[in-house]
Amino acid sequence: MSTKDAPMLDATLQLDEGRLREDSGRTPETADVSAIYDRSVLLMQAAAVGADAASGARESGWKGDWLVLLQALCKLTVTQASAGDPAPLFTAERLRQEIASLVGDPEAQWWSDESDTARKKFTNAWRALENDIGRIEENLCGRAISSRVAGIVTLSTPTRLGTTNAMGYGLSVSPIALPATAAAEPPPITNAPVGQLPANCPIDYLEEMEAYPIPGLKKPLKISLSGWRAALITLPVVIGLAIAGLLSWFLLALLASDVSPRALLQAAVLTGVIGGLVAWLCHPFYTLIHDRIVRAPTFLEARLPLGHVLLIRREGEDRVLRMVRYTATCPVCEGEITIEKGRRRLRGRLIGECGRNPVEHVFSFDFITRRGERL
Incomplete structure (x- = not known):
């Protein structure tokens, strides 16, 4: 074995509390x-x-x-x-x-x-x-x-x-500084039988490491929104509104012209498809501005695990846009909970879904307190 890769030195600290004095005759510290x-x-x-x-x-x-x-x-x-x-x-x-x-x-x-x-x-x-x-x-x-x-x-x-x-x-x-312990904390429920779980099943979300969504760029998605950079969020919405206005003017111009009904129908269908595509692309930016958080687009997760969100939050004196992932452990089956878009009655919300049972094991998600309860 080379000297460079010598094994770890076995220098385990020995705490001999049975002796009242050391060999030198002094009292142990x-x-x-x-x-x-x-x-x-x-x-x-x-x-x-x-x-x-x-x-x-x-x-x-x-x-x-x-x-x-x-x-x-x-x-x-x-x-x-x-x-x-x-x-x-x-x-x-x-x-x-x-x-x-x-x-x-x-x-x-x-x-x-x-x-x-x-x-x-x-x-x-x-x-x-x-x-x-x-x-x-x-x-x-x-x-x-x-x-x-x-x-x-x-x-x-x-x-x-x-x-x-x-x-x-x-x-x-x-x-690190630990927050003060609450006066009455809920009992641990991770290993409790399903029939004995509290109705709300409170959980705590953990923020995972920063994401590097752009291939070849070893930098996390972090954009400061101070000054002119705030336009990076509002610009897609403004462009979408401008396109919607142009499409509306185009339809009104066709209605006022002498084109055949078939040509008018084709133009209306084409305008609807373009308008729907623009709305689909701009809606996440509108939601991000309005709610401060939105589910990350799938194309940003091509090389990453699913469940990321884009959120705007304050870090010191600056507002920044970040792409992060929150996870938790399901108190029912101990599966991994990730953030997804709500379905059916929960549409319009971001919720925590268990990977083992995403239909029944569903939890609320508060990205400020990083807590949730069973829905």
């Missing part, structure tokens, strides 16, 4: 021991949230080696942090072995192989993780708040392990 234990517990909890977020993103169809690398790093960190290590580090070889166990054959051979190709694959995945971990930050925060964990995982700077040439890769914790 119990406050330091308690602080180390608290950091280990918080790291373990945050890493568990990170592993669930990465796993959920992969199950939702998101691609990228950096996601499986994050999942492997979080899983290993949970194990080491639970043993009392507040800052565990892992070599590239150990991480590649864990990734191979996660992805399974035949992809595992690309990770577990000792060739230069496998090492380069890991290096590229780590660089992508450094660049893209911000895409999953909202999801991490939502999951951490739901689990009452006061921090989310961030990447530590790779450091050398001891006197070897091997680099150690690890995680740290970025603290």
Whole structure:
């Protein structure tokens, strides 16, 4: 085994609370021991949230080696942090072995192989993780708040392990503010029998990572609507109204002319088709302006999982247009809930539909509070 890919140094922190004095004769710093234990517990909890977020993103169809690398790093960190290590580090070889166990054959051979190709694959995945971990930050925060964990995982700077040439890769914790706990929270209902579920079945939606809908452009769909950029939203509606006016003038001109009834009928049908197409294209923009949120067009999801929305919201002092995806876990069957257009009596609303039973397991959707209830 090369020095570069040496296995992880087994330097598990030992907390010997049975001794009253250290070998030097001094009293142990119990406050330091308690602080180390608290950091280990918080790291373990945050890493568990990170592993669930990465796993959920992969199950939702998101691609990228950096996601499986994050999942492997979080899983290993949970194990080491639970043993009392507040800052565990892992070599590239150990991480590649864990990734191979996660992805399974035949992809595992690309990770577990000792060739230069496998090492380069890991290096590229780590660089992508450094660049893209911000895409999953909202999801991490939502999951951490739901689990009452006061921090989310961030990447530590790779450091050398001891006197070897091997680099150690690890995680740290970025603290977050937890909202005050409500006086009377509803009891957990995820695993409750169907007959005992509350009538409203409250659920919490999680905001997933930002979407990159345009092939070849590694940027999320984020448009600032300050100044003249606000016209990007209103311009399609204005153009649609102008086309509707021209079509109306065209029909009125035909009615006032001496064309045959057959030609007039053909012109009316053609005008109706064009008008319907323009209305279909402009209606999402009108809904977005009016409701601040609309179901994302399907052509933007050609390479992405379904269930995205376009929404206008404030971020700091600016109003921005974003394309995001909200998901939740169905309290009835534990399926994945995504946002879709309402049907029948729910027409005109965005609702949460369960992937297992989209007809019966239907929930409301509030994109401000990110909560919903069964409909």
